[in-house]
Amino acid sequence: MSPTESPPVIATIERSGRRYTVTCRVAFDGIEYVGRLWFAEEGWDQTGVPDRGALPGRSRDEVLDLARRIPAEELGMRHRRALSEKRTFLRLRRVTEELLTKIRYMNQIAISMRDGLLDAEGAKQEIELTERQLHECVDRIRHNAGIQE
Numbered sequence: 001m002s003p004t005e006s007p008p009v010i011a012t013i014e015r016s017g018r019r020y021t022v023t024c025r026v027a028f029d030g031i032e033y034v035g036r037l038w039f040a041e042e043g044w045d046q047t048g049v050p051d052r053g054a055l056p057g058r059s060r061d062e063v064l065d066l067a068r069r070i071p072a073e074e075l076g077m078r079h080r081r082a083l084s085e086k087r088t089f090l091r092l093r094r095v096t097e098e099l100l101t102k103i104r105y106m107n108q109i110a111i112s113m114r115d116g117l118l119d120a121e122g123a124k125q126e127i128e129l130t131e132r133q134l135h136e137c138v139d140r141i142r143h144n145a146g147i148q149e
Helices: 060-068 072-084 090-114 120-144
Strands: 009-015 018-028 033-041 049-057
Touching (some): 009 072, 018 072, 033 060, 049 072, 090 120
Antiparallel strands (some): 018 033, 033 049
């Protein structure tokens, strides 16, 4: 699935008079494919609330098939669990995840340079750019701390 492609819809459930679309995001972790269910109230612009449970499989299709076989009653229980564990400081979480992603990227650039896959000057420029972006992330932490969503 490309970054712009929407995750596949698994089901629609109804809880407390509201309808929720259940989608499944699948990622490959280097060993297996792992799916995670997301619950979004119909009409929401946001991505929804993730279920903490993982759905492992040998392929993306196997994970999606497994997700589609989950009975509506269990989806309802997973939705309840997801809501009870919902993060309330999402803006801060997003900035924190972005910060970690940039740190990992900077590390990968340094490793690639040391392994001779990138030239020193190009790597230096990329590291400097990433460092500036890291400072911008740190500045945004202050503005997003304490804001509940």
